[in-house]
Amino acid sequence: MKRKFEWIEVVIGLIIVPAMILIVNNIEDGYVIGVFLGLLSAFLAAIFTSLNKKYIVDGKERIISFLELGGAWIFLSLLLPIYHMWQPIEAFWPSNMDWVYLLILALLCTTLAYVMAMKALNYISAFASALTINLEPVYGIFLAVFLLKEHKELNLEFYLGVVIIIAAVTIYPLLMRRRKRKLI
Known part of the structure; x- marks a missing residue:
């Protein structure tokens, strides 16, 4: 995208990795392939969003x-x-x-x-868009917990991972806004 490298985005991404490990730490062996496919999907979605950002014009x-x-x-x-x-x-x-x-x-x-x-994408970064899109499974899990009462197999590590991810996603726009104020 030929824009300045944002360290905040790297740090947010690195914060999410251990949170993901907490979430998938106690899954059954039959779901491991699903986790890897989900990670691949998130990676491809990030690339896809970056390419969309590049080609969205006029x-x-x-x-x-x-x-x-x-x-x-x-x-x-x-x-x-x-x-x-x-x-x-x-x-x-x-x-x-x-x-x-x-x-x-x-x-x-x-x-x-x-x-x-x-x-x-005309108004936000590709990173912010990919971050938001990749929260979809978290929304799905919350809906399953609240609407379908499907939470019997979730443990404390899972909830801790979700809280870390939501905190990272919530703090990202705050850090970016603070950074832009310092530049002005």
């Missing part, structure tokens, strides 16, 4: 979003026949009401949210 957020989401749809559609080799189509096909929910999720929760996130 209000082309909708066009870029259409190309990216359309490309993902085509790729997944091509993978669907391979998936059906292992899973019969009858178990996969949505009911009529499911189609309504899928449309709501696709249009509002994915497309609209994605275009808005792309538009936000």
Whole structure:
């Protein structure tokens, strides 16, 4: 991005690493692959956000979003026949009401949210955007705890890790604002 190296971003990233270790420290062996895939996903999302930040110019957020989401749809559609080799189509096909929910999720929760996130890249750094996006699993866990009462297997280390991550994410904009005031 040809901008000055921000030590605050490196420090925040380094604070999150031990917090992630606390969160995944006591997982069962069957979930290790999922953790590594999640870390890979976060890494790729950070690169993706950085590239989006680089190429967002002249209000082309909708066009870029259409190309990216359309490309993902085509790729997944091509993978669907391979998936059906292992899973019969009858178990996969949505009911009529499911189609309504899928449309709501696709249009509002994915497309609209994605275009808005792309538009936000005009005002925030790629790091701040990636940090926020990668908090999605934390939101999901909180929803599972509060709405579904799914917290029986979570331990103190898990909660400590979550608190560290939320503290790091919360302190980042405060540190950046303080730093900008010193520069002015």
